[in-house]
Amino acid sequence: MTKKLPTIAVIGATGAAGSGLATRWAAAGYRVLVGSRSAEQASIFAAAIGAEAMDYVSAAAKCDIAVLTVPYEVQRAVLTNLKDSLQGKILVDVTVPLAAPKVTRVQLPAEGSAALIAQSVLGEGVRVVSAFQNVSAAHLKNMDELIDCDVLVTGDDPAARSEVVTLAEALGLSAIEAGPLDNAVAAEALTSLLIWINRRYKSSGAGVRITRVPGR
Template sequence: MGLETINGFELGEAAKLCDLAVLTVPYSSHETILKIVKEYLQGKILVDTTVPLQKEVTKVSLPKAGSAAVEAQNILGDDVTVIAALQNIGSHLLSSEDRIDAEVLISGNNEAALNLVTELVEELGLGSWHVGPLENSAAAEALTSILIAINKKYKRKSSGIKITSH
């Protein structure tokens, strides 16, 4: 992707100016950041990449809401369209020029927003699958702990997933 201009903004200002926001913060900051940007995201799309990792990162630990993405929807309200994606793709992979050999699970309740996020994911060179409503984001979030466990046990840098069908 060719970026001609990059500007930095304070969180609220950035949320106010965007059409679509991507939340990429540690789970410990998730709720705080959402409350800061809530008023500015009304009527917009939020792509939530958050995974609720705890101290023991190889053990699945989901929040009471069922997933971080559902938690985001509950905090932001119905006028923000939350789409969950990219939970299983490490930031070090996204910032690399190398091809990523994995696919992305995308969940949400708005078909147009799902399609838009799918296009953005494809621009990153990744395949993707719509995996149902936002509540299904719990599976992708939980899968991250499993992938981390695989990485640790088998001394891999970045395991990922691919969906196969016959």
């Protein structure tokens, strides 16, 4: 018997990262809830990709798995608002704690990482998994592109980590489990290096690849 696909809410779905992820999951056959502050933008975008538009709280309440793609500056406030709706679910945190204007420099929050902030805001009733920090939105948007990089997936709950690996693979990405949520700091920090590399080598969306893992 085939397992029913989870319903995915993308919170901040009209942004660069969120729209790419939402478009690819919808194309892969998932029921996608476009969570947006703007009802108008959400309906136009959702109609274009075959998804459903709603506000953040409704999307979080109706999903099985929520994916957070909002700027770091508002991450805490948005999650505080969604805390009740997300209990018992998986929250995939895509946030990178970039501090403009020095986005090519690693600057981490006092709490350790954006992922640890997410877990502390949501509490133990939500399984937080960190992923997609090192995948450029430019690549996600190009539906014809097979994206050549690994997605590092960290989280404290092995089953939740594994589910997020499946979600990444459904997008045509290669995903690899990289340990507990404490390790998310490494993936978040890598993003500043990748932005620096893009500027230095005039690349668009450099990524990471983990080598010499058996079976991959």
